[in-house]
Every structure is written in C-alpha cells, then in structure tokens.
Amino acid sequence: MQDCPGPSLTLQLPSLALEEDFYRMVREYRKAGESYDTLLEPLLDHLPTYLRRVDQIARGISLPVGIVQQTLFWLVRDDKSIVAMGRLRHYLTPALEKEGGHIGYTVRPSERRKGYGTLLCALLIQEARNRLGLSRVLITCDSDNIGSARIIQKNGGCFENEVISDWSGKPVSRFWVSTTPTPSTIYRL
Ligand SMILES: CC(C)(COP(=O)(O)OP(=O)(O)OC[C@H]1O[C@@H](n2cnc3c(N)ncnc32)[C@H](O)[C@@H]1OP(=O)(O)O)[C@@H](O)C(=O)NCCC(=O)NCCS
Incomplete structure (x- = not known):
C-alpha cells in the first residue's frame, strides 16, 4: 500500500521566514472583522517591529499594564502557512485567574473546523509542562464559544x-x- 502522509504541522516561534503569509493572514482576519492579535494590532503591518515586541513580551521586558510574560507560537502547515496562533502565559495574576488563564489561541478564519484549534491547544499544554514546568494550566473561554x-x-x-x-x-x-x-486525552484527540 502506498504511504499517504498528511500535511506536516509544527509549533514554531514567530519569525520573518513566513512574512508574506503573515500579511495575508492579517488581511484575512481584518476582512473577517477580527483581530489576529488585539494587544499588538498597531504593529501588525510591519512584522519585524511586531516580532521585536513579541520577543520583549516573552522576556518580560516593558510589559503593558495587566499583561504578563508570555510566549507566542504559530501552528505552521508544511513550513509555509500559519494556520493558528497560540499564547502561553508564564504565570497568572488574580485577573487572569478569573479570566484569560495560561493559554489562548486563535485559528485563521479560513482554517477553522479542521482540528487545528484542538491540536494547537494540545501542543501548548505540552509546552506549559516542558518549558514552564507547570503541572496544570487554566484555560477559560466565553461560555457561548x-x-x-x-x-x-x-x-x-x-x-x-x-x-x-x-x-x-x-x-x-x-x-x-x-x-x-x-490515555483518555490522547484518545479524544
Ligand atoms: C474557537 C476556535 C479556536 C476553534 O478552532 P477550530 O480549529 O475551528 O477548532 P477544531 O476544528 O479543533 O474543533 C474543535 C471542536 O469544536 C467544534 N467547533 C469548532 N468551531 C465550532 C463552532 N463555531 N460551532 C460549533 N462547534 C464548533 C468542532 O466541530 C470540534 O468538535 P468535534 O471534535 O466534536 O467535532 C476558532 O473558531 C477561533 O479561532 N475563533 C476565534 C478566536 C477564539 O474564539 N479563540 C478562543 C478564545 S478562548
């Protein structure tokens, strides 16, 4: 029987390598009336500036009020296309403990209902364990989502x-x- 591999999906740190696809994605979000990243919306038209700020926030430098140190990831298909973005907050404040939690994610509008949100969340949970040593994470969502x-x-x-x-x-x-x-988590995925 012939092998029929699916697309490769990898968790990557944001980088300039996908600059053209990044701008396409930002346009797609705006067309859908959404923001890819509300916190840094003004920087989205210039990826190098956006990346510098993302890196600062990951290092905990000049954090905006109410924002904690956090690492951003892209879920990338075949090393070509950003299909989703996730954020991993390194710790909780009382406000995040109520709403926000450790993990947030958004799937590119044209890539929804393909299982990418579920996969990205699973990978972020692994990152929480491997990078931050967390034994459990809080995730919140609007109840109607x-x-x-x-x-x-x-x-x-x-x-x-x-x-x-x-x-x-x-x-x-x-x-x-x-x-x-x-086993039950793996089975459900
Ligand atoms: C919510 C969101 C992340 C879902 O991502 P996704 O990649 O489409 O999700 P998946 O394909 O992994 O679907 C997961 C499950 O949810 C279901 N689902 C996804 N979107 C749904 C919708 N709009 N209505 C009903 N069910 C939905 C899927 O059918 C699937 O269920 P199943 O496994 O029982 O079939 C995506 O719609 C999104 O980015 N929305 C805007 C940002 C957002 O809401 N982020 C979350 C903030 S907490």
Missing part, C-alpha cells in the same frame, strides 16, 4: 466554574487541565 469549550474538553479540561467577565459582562467558563497526558 462552543468551539473553544469543545477544544478544552477534548484536551482533558475539567470544568471549574462559570464567572461573569469584568470586560464583557458575559459568562466565562473556567477549566483546569492537567499537563500530564492521559
């Missing part, structure tokens, strides 16, 4: 409670996820 809630559940999320967002006034669901993979 069915896709995100499903991603968290498929990654072994254990529902903690629902709170009301200080920002939107909407219900937010909070989940804790063990960073040690279990």
